[in-house]
Amino acid sequence: MRLRKLVWKELFERKNQVVTGLLAILLGVTVIVAMRNITFYSEKAVAQELDALGANILVLPKSVTLQNYYSADIQGQEFPEEYVSRLANSNIQGVDNLSPKLAIPVQLDNRKFTLTGILPKSEFQAKSLWQGAGIFSRPTGCGTVANIPGLTPKDPKETLVRKRVIDTLNENEILVGADVAGALGVKANDNLSLLGKSFSVAAVLPQTGTVDDSRIFAHLHTVQQLSGKGKVLSVIEIVGCCDQISKGLVSKINHLLPETKVVTIGQIVDTQIKTNRMMSSLSLVFIAIIVLVGGAGIANYMYANVRERRREIGTLIALGAGSGFVLRMFLYKAILLGLVGGISGYLLGTLLALLLGPRIAGIAVLPMPTLIIWALMISVIIAVSASYFPARSAARLDPCTTLQEI
Amino acid sequence: MLKLENISKTYNHRHEPLTVFDGISYEMLDGDFISIVGPSGSGKSTLLLMLGGMMSPSSGKVVLDGESIYDLPPNQRAEFRRQKIGFVFQTFNLVPYLSALENVQMPLFLAGLSEIEQEERATSVLERLGLGARLAHKPSELSVGQQQRVALARMLANDPTVVLADEPTGSLDPETSAQVMEFFEEINQEGRTVVIVTHDPNVAQRAHKTLRLGDCKVPYDEQTPVWASVV
Numbered sequence: 001m002r003l004r005k006l007v008w009k010e011l012f013e014r015k016n017q018v019v020t021g022l023l024a025i026l027l028g029v030t031v032i033v034a035m036r037n038i039t040f041y042s043e044k045a046v047a048q049e050l051d052a053l054g055a056n057i058l059v060l061p062k063s064v065t066l067q068n069y070y071s072a073d074i075q076g077q078e079f080p081e082e083y084v085s086r087l088a089n090s091n092i093q094g095v096d097n098l099s100p101k102l103a104i105p106v107q108l109d110n111r112k113f114t115l116t117g118i119l120p121k122s123e124f125q126a127k128s129l130w131q132g133a134g135i136f137s138r139p140t141g142c143g144t145v146a147n148i149p150g151l152t153p154k155d156p157k158e159t160l161v162r163k164r165v166i167d168t169l170n171e172n173e174i175l176v177g178a179d180v181a182g183a184l185g186v187k188a189n190d191n192l193s194l195l196g197k198s199f200s201v202a203a204v205l206p207q208t209g210t211v212d213d214s215r216i217f218a219h220l221h222t223v224q225q226l227s228g229k230g231k232v233l234s235v236i237e238i239v240g241c242c243d244q245i246s247k248g249l250v251s252k253i254n255h256l257l258p259e260t261k262v263v264t265i266g267q268i269v270d271t272q273i274k275t276n277r278m279m280s281s282l283s284l285v286f287i288a289i290i291v292l293v294g295g296a297g298i299a300n301y302m303y304a305n306v307r308e309r310r311r312e313i314g315t316l317i318a319l320g321a322g323s324g325f326v327l328r329m330f331l332y333k334a335i336l337l338g339l340v341g342g343i344s345g346y347l348l349g350t351l352l353a354l355l356l357g358p359r360i361a362g363i364a365v366l367p368m369p370t371l372i373i374w375a376l377m378i379s380v381i382i383a384v385s386a387s388y389f390p391a392r393s394a395a396r397l398d399p400c401t402t403l404q405e406i
Numbered sequence: 407m408l409k410l411e412n413i414s415k416t417y418n419h420r421h422e423p424l425t426v427f428d429g430i431s432y433e434m435l436d437g438d439f440i441s442i443v444g445p446s447g448s449g450k451s452t453l454l455l456m457l458g459g460m461m462s463p464s465s466g467k468v469v470l471d472g473e474s475i476y477d478l479p480p481n482q483r484a485e486f487r488r489q490k491i492g493f494v495f496q497t498f499n500l501v502p503y504l505s506a507l508e509n510v511q512m513p514l515f516l517a518g519l520s521e522i523e524q525e526e527r528a529t530s531v532l533e534r535l536g537l538g539a540r541l542a543h544k545p546s547e548l549s550v551g552q553q554q555r556v557a558l559a560r561m562l563a564n565d566p567t568v569v570l571a572d573e574p575t576g577s578l579d580p581e582t583s584a585q586v587m588e589f590f591e592e593i594n595q596e597g598r599t600v601v602i603v604t605h606d607p608n609v610a611q612r613a614h615k616t617l618r619l620g621d622c623k624v625p626y627d628e629q630t631p632v633w634a635s636v637v
């Protein structure tokens with residue numbers, strides 16, 4: 001017999017009570033782990049997306065929300081394509097590059113993807129009206145994406161379709177994101193039927209780790225035709241010169257296109273940061289709740305356990321156990337409970353994050369082993385401190401009264 | 407030698423003092439076999455707990471082998487219990503989630519023996535009590551008589567010099583009860599002091615001396631003192 005064995009046997013004998021006592025702490029740790037896990041990967045995804053986004057100004061439909069900026073173009077709202085000409089023909093200084101897009105949902109093999117219509121460079125330039133605006137004759141480099149603090153730029157090899165200028169894209173050609181290609185098993189030069197139209201796959205895009213991986217890119221006008229919505233756009237991405245942005249480029253565009261919402265990356269990042277802050281303060285609230293509710297659950301369980309085992313404790317004392325032994329027995333049990341709660345909370349929370357991450361935040365989530373340290377610390381500290389008073393009351397039990405109750 | 411020196415015991419029950427013993431003295435010699443009898447509420451259990459170092463008297467001393475046990479700090483008193491005293495209870499008080507073997511291991515574990523030693527000693531004591539085939543059974547999987555034998559084995563495991571039993575045959579049938587008394591005689595012959603609280607005159611008679619509490623009329627043994635408790 002050893003202390004560990006003794007405590008395990010007792011725990012095992014009354015496992016149902018243990019489960020109820022641990023429930024609150026288990027759920028609390030589960031939620032915290034899941035939330036931390038999703039927040040971490042959503043921040044990472046934002047960083048990647050920001051890096052991927054070649055533009056630093058987005059023109060969006062007015063009612064679009066910015067909580068989830070990288071899906072801001074798939075909220076099902078549009079504005080007329082004519083806005084592009086308005087922009088191109090205006091005298092606004094500092095607009096370096098324009099790329100109009102329309103995104104619509106498509107279903108293939110029962111899986112949802114986003115079909116994004118883009119305008120290849122050749123066509124953009126071919127439009128005499130726009131050519132006149134001289135957009136592409138401006139010096140490049142003026143409108144590079146501002147460095148966002150805390151975000152490390154990615155390896156240029158992995159830069160994305162949004163950054164690349166697609167030179168040519170025929171009406172019946174598509175570019176396929178890596179995930180789509182993987183899911184559907186298509187390669188370059190395959191044929192694929194989308195919304196009743198047959199396309200040939202011009203290329204499979206390299207893996208980027210962003211939402212672009214689950215997108216299919218086609219010619220803007222083809223997508224407009226397939227969507228049946230006419231000449232509309234869901235976003236215009238603009239590369240604006242930084243110095244012009246600070247001189248009020250955004251409000252000038254807004255003035256020119258009053259029916260749209262013009263946002264800069266900075267604003268979007270702010271919104272995202274706010275969301276993440278909200279998530280972490282929510283985590284704090286949850287920690288406070290499990291400290292209270294979880295602690296109360298454990299303390300309640302422990303007091304009931306001490307009461308139930310009065311006779312056993314009296315007997316152990318008669319057999320020569322000192323009060324230190326009784327105290328150790330209950331605190332050891334508290335540590336075990338904390339470990340069990342922490343580990344199972346971590347496992348459940350990770351599972352929850354893996355399941356919910358793709359659904360609620362649209363991102364892939366991987367397990368984070370570092371969170372187990374947090375889970376264990378929170379859980380063990382709560383279990384031990386909530387058990388201290390019950391354990392002390394057990395150590396101070398008068399063995400005579402417990403034995404006379406027979 | 408186990409000695410009571412001028413012991414008084416007063417319980418405080420809801421702020422009303424209840425005196426059970428008032429200045430009693432008695433000396434038990436090593437190897438004595440003593441039964442304690444008396445009506446319910448006369449203080450038999452109280453006396454046994456005081457003898458076993460479990461309950462301090464209100465005044466007076468309990469001296470075991472020259473040590474006044476209630477003058478020792480609590481940890482040393484626990485050590486004293488562990489080494490010298492074996493308790494047996496009417497309801498056995500086996501730990502319900504441990505097997506027979508593990509129950510008998512408990513005092514040895516508390517005394518700090520290694521797991522191997524614990525198992526060896528516990529097994530041999532249980533075999534001595536005829537339970538060699540029931541080592542892995544939990545108390546709920548044993549008959550009442552077998553449970554009492556496990557309790558006796560547990561008491562004997564740490565080789566106590568003083569054995570204190572509170573109505574050890576109270577819940578047993580006459581035959582099993584007789585077997586248990588034989589066992590007490592046997593361990594008494596090994597030189598241990600045995601003190602048994604009992605209601606059963608047959609059991610009381612098998613002891614060498616009888617202490618009668620709470621009733622002044624008929625002492626069993628002219629030599630033994632008779633204490634009247636205030637009820």
Ligand SMILES: Nc1ncnc2c1ncn2[C@@H]1O[C@H](COP(=O)(O)OP(=O)(O)OP(=O)(O)O)[C@@H](O)[C@H]1O
Pocket residue numbers: 401404417418419424426444445446447448449450451452453637
């Ligand atoms: N913890 C306590 N607080 C107050 N009074 C107590 C306490 N324990 C015992 N008593 C009282 O002390 C007296 C002696 O009790 P004790 O348990 O020693 O009697 P007993 O002789 O063992 O009786 P029984 O044969 O019924 O077991 C009783 O009157 C009882 O009510």
Ligand SMILES: [Mg+2]
Pocket residue numbers: 450451452572
């Ligand atoms: Mg009694």
